[in-house]
Amino acid sequence: MIFLKKSSTWLMKTGKSAKMKKIIIYSEISNGKFDNVTYELASKAYSLKQKALELKEIDYVFDVTIVAIGPSLQAESVASAYCSGVDNIVLLKNEDIKPFELSKYADIFLKYYLENPSDIILFPATPFGRMLAPRITTLLDTGLVADCTDLDFILNKNNEIKLAPTRPTFGEELMATIVSKSTPECATIRPGTFEADFSKNVSGTYIEHKINSEKISNIMLLRSYKEEKSDKPDFSRANIILAAGMGLASKDNSYFEKLKNLAKRLNVGYAVTRKVVDSKIESSDYQIGQTGSSANPDLYIAFGISGAIQHISGMKNSKTVIAINTNKNAPIFKYSDYKIVADAKEVLDDVLKYI
């Protein structure tokens, strides 16, 4: 294995040499290209690096390296990565690794890492990243903060930089900033959290290592296919969603059907809460919430939905929310632009008179 020689200039604010903080961004490659989240993380790492430079009380220099495993990397992707602010790019070249051989990925990464350790490793919180990262951090016997939606650093008592990622927990109701006592400090970051900024002009190094893994995988892929388009509603395309909660329940539960038919007639989305699914009134295909789908329509009308957190987490990014509930203190009202304290069944009957 070739050793990485650092070539970039060390910026110094005092006469002493600055402390180096090495960051690895683990990147997925598909068809020789980085995913956009790579650039998002690179841009964020760059801005943290700038923030550290501006702080008087510390003298730190960040060194940011993208590490990827795969057969090849396209030149444009490499160029874009430098533009988003990374110092180094390392490709751990492996021609025949398959995407589901996670223990092999972890093994290859570990072989590289043991000779090129870092202070921080950031992973994308993609499905792949979330499957790989815990394998790597477990091998390194270090902590891992999952699915973060913010990234910063704090200074500890000794004026040392500590990574401080923030993540939503408890159905996104509670936010927690979590620090690590062990090194490397690691986190998976949700794609789309940061903006990719290609305005940097960092000239960096590019290195390829050929690394093989002797690990034997017990997994054989028999078939892989895209799921057939079913009748399952696609909430991402609906600009209006009419959503039903248990406030629409009645003896014959006809109000759910009424709302569904109205949605069909208007060609808009129809959704329900988990309680409606649990009560066997509607199939889980229509469920919005933590364990169902998410939606961010222009208009979300909640008929008789109280606003359990797991439901809120699936619809809170809607632009305009109208909620109808008999309980004037229903939690859904906190997330609503318009609040109607009334029986959702009566309101629905009224709406049907007009439309």
Place this chain on the structure above:
Amino acid sequence: MEIVVCIKQVPDVDDIKWTKENNLDRSQMLSKLNLYDEYALDWGVKFKNQFKDAHLTVISMGPKQAQDTLDYALAKGATRAILLTDKLFSGSDTIVTAKILSRAIKKYVPDFDLILCGQMAQDGDTAQVPVSIAQLLNIDDIENVVEIMNADKNQVLVSQKIDDTINIFEVSTPILLAIKAEAKESYIPRINDYIRAQGTLIEKYDAKDLDFNKVEVGVLGSPTMVYKAFRNEINKDTVEIEYDFSEKIIDLINENRKKR
């Protein structure tokens, strides 16, 4: 066939109570079996029932109250229940939880063929514990499993769903599967099942039984710690509409229909 299902008792996410300081008031909240763990348990019971000599061990780490969850699992069809409980375990993060669970599996169910976990816990959402358990036991894992088509002592046929892609894998045991979707058959235990379950003693083990010292587990042993916790402020100017104004809804529907 030896099946292990790891389960967790979680606070009911539909019934969150907060303290004045915006912390979760766990003492005021109901606890229940984590939804995805219930899926894992149902799949486990299904395949246990297909083989005469199959066993299904449920393992949970948690306070004494987690016994309720284990009783429920026994009533559903588990044949053995293990509770890992110790004050020292409290505050364990994902890697430490995985260390405790994997050491217990190694020690008490060493001949396991299949380990089933829920894809994630509803309270934590990390999805990290199953992967860490697999790594610590040095076995492969399949995450995001939506269906187990077949399973026996040697081989498992599973379907994994990632975004809208379905992957069908054939894997040889031992293997860990993290389950994301409910089993087609879910058995709701009846009184008689609970009575039968009472005949099975829940085995309890603590840190000492698992050869952990106090700096290895719990808050002390966990590499990550919460630096601060806060709730997002909601700043919506909610307008209350008097009830006879359902025209407002109609106006908004019509306005938004034109947009796309």
